[in-house]
Amino acid sequence: MFRVLLSLTAAALVFVAAWVVWDRARGPTATPIADFSAPFVFGRFSVPADNPLTQEAFALGRHLFYDPILSGNNTVSCASCHLQALAFTDGRAKSPALSGGVLEFSSMSLANLLWGQERFFWDGRATSLEEQALIPIQHPDEMDQDIDALMVELRASIKYRRMFRRAYGDVTAENTAKALATFMRMLISSDSKYDRYLRGKARLTAQEEHGRKLFMAHPDTKVSLRGGNCIDCHSQFLTSGFRDALDGFSNNGLDPDGTLPDGLMAVTGNSAHKGFFKVPTLRNIAVTAPYMHDGRFKTLEEVMDHYNDGIVVSDTLSPLILEADNAPDNGPDTIGLRMTPEEMAAIIAFLHTLTDEVFLTNPQLSNPFDGDT
Amino acid sequence: MKLSRFGQSVLIGACVVVTGLSPAHSQDREESQGMVLLRGLPTLDTNHSIAIVELDPESDRFGDILSEVEQPEMEHPLHHLYYSPNGRLYATGLDPVCSLAEIGLSRDAGGAPVVSGFTCLDTQGQIVGEDIMWATSNGQEYMFVTFMGGTGGDDGGSVGVFDPQTNESVKVIEARKSQVGEGEPYIMYPHGISAFEDRMVVTSTVHPDLATGVGNVLTIIDLNTLEPIENITVENEKPLDFPSSPVEVLFARPSIHPDIEPAILANTMFGFETWKVPYDAGSKTFGKPEVIYSGVANETAVPLEFYGNEDELFISHALPGVVKRYELAALPELVSSGPDIVADPGAHHMIFFTSASGRKLIAVQNNLLNLGNGAEDDPTDVDFIADLNAHTISVHDLATGERIATVDFKERYNKGVDNIEGLFGSGFVHHH
Numbered sequence: 076m077f078r079v080l081l082s083l084t085a086a087a088l089v090f091v092a093a094w095v096v097w098d099r100a101r102g103p104t105a106t107p108i109a110d111f112s113a114p115f116v117f118g119r120f121s122v123p124a125d126n127p128l129t130q131e132a133f134a135l136g137r138h139l140f141y142d143p144i145l146s147g148n149n150t151v152s153c154a155s156c157h158l159q160a161l162a163f164t165d166g167r168a169k170s171p172a173l174s175g176g177v178l179e180f181s182s183m184s185l186a187n188l189l190w191g192q193e194r195f196f197w198d199g200r201a202t203s204l205e206e207q208a209l210i211p212i213q214h215p216d217e218m219d220q221d222i223d224a225l226m227v228e229l230r231a232s233i234k235y236r237r238m239f240r241r242a243y244g245d246v247t248a249e250n251t252a253k254a255l256a257t258f259m260r261m262l263i264s265s266d267s268k269y270d271r272y273l274r275g276k277a278r279l280t281a282q283e284e285h286g287r288k289l290f291m292a293h294p295d296t297k298v299s300l301r302g303g304n305c306i307d308c309h310s311q312f313l314t315s316g317f318r319d320a321l322d323g324f325s326n327n328g329l330d331p332d333g334t335l336p337d338g339l340m341a342v343t344g345n346s347a348h349k350g351f352f353k354v355p356t357l358r359n360i361a362v363t364a365p366y367m368h369d370g371r372f373k374t375l376e377e378v379m380d381h382y383n384d385g386i387v388v389s390d391t392l393s394p395l396i397l398e399a400d401n402a403p404d405n406g407p408d409t410i411g412l413r414m415t416p417e418e419m420a421a422i423i424a425f426l427h428t429l430t431d432e433v434f435l436t437n438p439q440l441s442n443p444f445d446g447d448t
Numbered sequence: 449m450k451l452s453r454f455g456q457s458v459l460i461g462a463c464v465v466v467t468g469l470s471p472a473h474s475q476d477r478e479e480s481q482g483m484v485l486l487r488g489l490p491t492l493d494t495n496h497s498i499a500i501v502e503l504d505p506e507s508d509r510f511g512d513i514l515s516e517v518e519q520p521e522m523e524h525p526l527h528h529l530y531y532s533p534n535g536r537l538y539a540t541g542l543d544p545v546c547s548l549a550e551i552g553l554s555r556d557a558g559g560a561p562v563v564s565g566f567t568c569l570d571t572q573g574q575i576v577g578e579d580i581m582w583a584t585s586n587g588q589e590y591m592f593v594t595f596m597g598g599t600g601g602d603d604g605g606s607v608g609v610f611d612p613q614t615n616e617s618v619k620v621i622e623a624r625k626s627q628v629g630e631g632e633p634y635i636m637y638p639h640g641i642s643a644f645e646d647r648m649v650v651t652s653t654v655h656p657d658l659a660t661g662v663g664n665v666l667t668i669i670d671l672n673t674l675e676p677i678e679n680i681t682v683e684n685e686k687p688l689d690f691p692s693s694p695v696e697v698l699f700a701r702p703s704i705h706p707d708i709e710p711a712i713l714a715n716t717m718f719g720f721e722t723w724k725v726p727y728d729a730g731s732k733t734f735g736k737p738e739v740i741y742s743g744v745a746n747e748t749a750v751p752l753e754f755y756g757n758e759d760e761l762f763i764s765h766a767l768p769g770v771v772k773r774y775e776l777a778a779l780p781e782l783v784s785s786g787p788d789i790v791a792d793p794g795a796h797h798m799i800f801f802t803s804a805s806g807r808k809l810i811a812v813q814n815n816l817l818n819l820g821n822g823a824e825d826d827p828t829d830v831d832f833i834a835d836l837n838a839h840t841i842s843v844h845d846l847a848t849g850e851r852i853a854t855v856d857f858k859e860r861y862n863k864g865v866d867n868i869e870g871l872f873g874s875g876f877v878h879h880h
Contacts, residue, residue: 108557115553115561116535119478128557189559273534275550275613 104241106130113189114265116273117314120189126205126253128260131242134443136258138238139251141442144228146218148173153211153255154442156182160435162359163262168370172216181370184363186264186356186434190314191323197352197368199324200342204256209248222248264358264434270313272428279428286425289418294401303422304382304399304412305357312357312429325393326350328386328410329367335389338368350391361427362435375426379419384409478561480504480801481514481871482811482841484857485539487525492862496525498539498551498563500871503811505843505853506804511860515562522546526566528797529869530580532591532612537869539566540577540593542656547577548593548608550615561871572617573599574608576656578639579696582612583648585671590618592648594638597656598622605637607650609674621669623676633676635667640697640714645729646671649712651694664691666714666725668734682714682723682737685744692719698754698761699727700779711780713740715751715763720744722751722763724780740782748772750816750836752796760785762798766816766836769793789849792838799870800846808846813868814838839864 108128113120122128139145143152156170157163163185169177180197194202201207211217212225229235230246243250269287271277279287292302305312308325316323324339330350339351352368366372372381386396388410402413414422434440482503488494499516502509519525524542526549531537537551548571552564571577576597583592591610598604599622607621625634639653648671652663668678683692695717701710712725712734720743726735743749743765750766761774761782771789774782792814799811816836839858844851857865 111557112564113555113559115555117555119561120555120559122558272613273536275534275536275615278613 103243104129104131108133108261113263114270117187117190117265120191122189122260123203123205126256128257129242131238132254132257133261135235135238135242136254136256136261137440138235138443139255140258141444144232145212145220145225147220147224151218156217157185159437159441160362162186162264162363162435164363166364168365170217173219174216178216180368181365183353184356184359185259185262186358186431187314188262189260191311191316194321194323194342194353198337198341199321199339199353204259205249205252208252208255208259225251262434262440264431266433267358267431268428269425270431280424282421282424283428284425285418286421286423287428289414289422290425293395294399294412296401296403301401301414301418302399302412303414303418304395305422307395307399308354308393309357311354314358315356316353321348321351323354324348324351325354325396326389326391327352327354327367327382328388328392328396329371329381330389331387332389335391347391350389357426358429359431359435361430375423376419379423382412383414383419384411386410477504477804478871480507480803480809481561482799483529483537483563483869483871484813484841484865485526485529485867486516486857486861486863487866488863489858492858494862495520496522497863498526498566500561500563501841501855503799503801503841503843503855504803504809506807510853511855513861514560517563517565519546519566525866527577528579528867531869531873533582533589534612538580538591539867540580541568542576544575544597547571547575547595547597548610569610569615570617571595571608572620574606574620575600577608578653579641581641581643583643583671585609585646585674591615592641592643594641594650596637596639596653598635598638602626602655602660603634603636604655605635605652607635607638607641607648607669619674621674621676623667633667633679635676636665637661637663638667639695642697642699642712643671644699644701644710644727647699647727647732649697649699649714651697651714653695653717654693662691662693662718664694664716664719666694666697666712678734680712680725680734680737682716682721682725683719684721684739685719685742687720687744687749688718690718692716692721694719694723695751696753698756704756705777705779707777708779711735713754713780715754717750717752720749720751722782726780740780752816753798755798755800757800762789762810764791764795764798764812766794766796769795769814769838771795771798771810771812787849789844790851791842791844792840792854794836794838797868799868801870809843809852810846811841811843811868813865814840814842815864815866817866837864841865841868 106129140153143149156165158165165182170182172178195207212220239246268277272279289303290305292300293304293307294302335350339348366378372378480503482501484499484501486497486499488496495518497516497518500514502512522543526539526541528540539549539551541547546568548569549566551566554564556562574595578594578596580593589612591612593608595606595608598606603625609619611618623634625636628634636652637654638650640651642649648669650667652665655661664683665679665681667676670677682694694714697714699712700708702708710727710729714723721739722741723737724740725737748765753764755762756776759776761776762771764771769792773785775785791812794814794816795812797813802808841855842851843853857863
């Protein structure tokens with residue numbers, strides 16, 4: 076009897092040892108995302124050939140996104156400034172800096188990054204999600220992490236060694252960026268009321284429909300067409316921006332020349348880009364206050380007030396904004412859309428239809444360390 | 449190193465599997481991709497299907513089917529494709545079990561568009577769906593569908609009115625010739641549909657069995673009441689000794705081009721003519737119909753579709769298989785804007801797009817009904833429209849009409865091609 080038990084135990088140990096060796100020796104698994112489907116109407120997207128969407132990469136990226144191990148003092152994760160319930164913004168005008176004070180820009184919403192976007196951040200300083208992913212980690216005021224030190228920490232973790240091995244192979248900075256990029260690409264929001272309206276599964280109220288029409292129209296008083304002029308810049312409002320490299324950047328009349336920040340010019344060196352910032356997605360816009368690159372507007376009403384009569388002229392102001400006026404005969408006192416309060420309320424009502432509660436609460440996108448996800 | 453290379457191979461392989469395409473192909477542009485409705489040919493043992501096909505002759509995938517959903521359970525195929533103003537894709541159908549359908553489109557993990565299926569809609573018994581247009585009645589938008597078989601019978605035909613959000617049937621506009629009084633307006637075998645302000649026009653074409661009866665009138669529908677109010681006869685020459693069978697119709701109107709005086713244009717399938725019916729929007733009255741194009745005189749037959757871009761109107765003639773082009777601003781008169789585009793017998797629907805190098809192209813689907821060939825014992829053969837089914841899509845330079853390439857669907861896929869629509873719409877502005 077004892078011999079039998081001994082034999083069984085030995086066999087089990089050999090099996091476990093073999094499995095461990097096999098598990099460590101095998102390459103990445105690369106399981107396609109189960110039941111992946113994206114709305115056709117969002118348009119074409121492309122995924123880097125060397126970083127396809129896989130279950131393993133997504134799982135790794137999700138863990139990394141929510142893990143404060145990515146920061147130098149192990150207290151700040153990507154999710155610290157990108158909260159799911161706030162469409163991956165943080166509800167602040169500007170996030171706090173590690174060194175005290177605040178960061179330069181407001182935290183950007185993360186959604187539908189699969190589409191469009193050849194440049195990331197408000198000023199377009201990254202040209203891919205993979206490049207973008209490592210910048211905040213190493214920024215001294217954001218996560219202040221030495222990337223080599225991070226690799227040492229990750230390699231010390233059995234869990235991460237296994238997850239990296241399954242997703243990509245080695246624990247490297249490049250694979251860390253790939254995993255984070257994959258997680259961000261999978262932040263797909265496609266179930267707002269407006270999405271359901273497009274699918275024929277919901278009706279807009281009269282006010283929302285009025286707002287939709289205003290949103291889509293450039294004002295033309297010659298044919299009595301009133302418009303909110305939104306679509307001129309926000310044509311990709313359901314996704315995350317324009318495909319063409321610099322098309323999705325604009326000066327929307329926030330500051331005069333004297334105090335106009337560099338914006339995109341800091342990246343391109345082109346003075347014509349001074350004051351240009353990324354035109355953001357409007358998906359979930361109702362939950363991503365405060366607004367603009369510096370979070371200067373607390374509410375959508377303040378945003379509408381800006382576009383209605385608060386446009387500040389500067390050399391690089393978007394001509395689409397400069398010429399959009401529903402009441403040009405009323406004199407040049409202010410520059411803006413000059414819509415009625417009812418029209419502005421209608422546009423705001425329409426913007427609320429872009430809120431996707433399913434996305435904001437999707438457990439597959441939530442913190443995996445919470446235990447119940 | 450071996451493991452690393454193996455890992456790379458796994459990743460690249462996974463990418464190919466995930467995308468269904470090579471990395472290079474996953475970046476293909478989509479402007480030149482077409483949606484087609486393919487008909488299985490009984491003698492070739494193939495199924496009807498909805499497919500996405502590459503139509504840029506500059507692409508190494510020219511003519512390839514990129515995505516396809518078959519309908520083995522349907523005796524007759526889907527018929528015509530239309531995008532709604534909100535970008536939803538619909539198809540009318542010839543099979544009584546699916547006279548109207550919404551087609552699902554989505555994207556796979558590589559970003560490629562895929563046909564994800566279709567849902568047959570409740571038409572309240574209306575069969576043989578033909579054309580669709582979206583128009584407003586009393587400020588409310590509806591989807592209007594012509595059903596050439598209507599709810600059945602020898603003089604059937606109806607215009608179905610549907611909620612554009614829910615796809616639910618709102619009303620069936622029906623007025624049988626045998627049931628309305630003498631001289632009262634009727635709807636029979638409706639096919640073409642167009643509208644201007646509060647007036648809609650549908651044609652009276654032919655009974656779906658192609659034998660019971662043939663029409664020769666236009667029916668005017670008041671969009672305020674959704675009731676037929678007038679018939680207008682459009683019949684002159686009878687080269688086939690049949691009634692004229694008006695088929696497609698376009699209500700030429702100022703919104704198409706500001707210089708246009710409102711008028712109905714109608715093609716007669718068996719009269720081989722294009723008719724003009726002037727319209728006075730002030731008095732809401734129609735003038736005397738007149739022939740503005742004679743197929744007999746010009747040696748063309750079976751005029752079918754109207755398509756317009758920003759400055760030209762295109763009319764397809766199934767025989768000899770040409771697309772004639774006219775100045776849009778001159779409508780409702782037909783003033784030639786260039787030489788014919790010589791397609792193939794059955795020249796029918798068309799789309800407009802650009803090649804990868806930016807060349808402006810037109811693709812013409814060349815099949816009348818994609819009926820079979822009697823010589824092959826095909827039971828769907830109908831003698832009087834033989835030689836109208838080339839089973840091809842020919843691609844031409846839009847400026848010169850020069851044929852650049854052709855996809856022969858029968859030769860390549862053992863199927864015919866019933867309809868074509870651009871993946872992002874046909875690139876035309878004016879069709880109905």
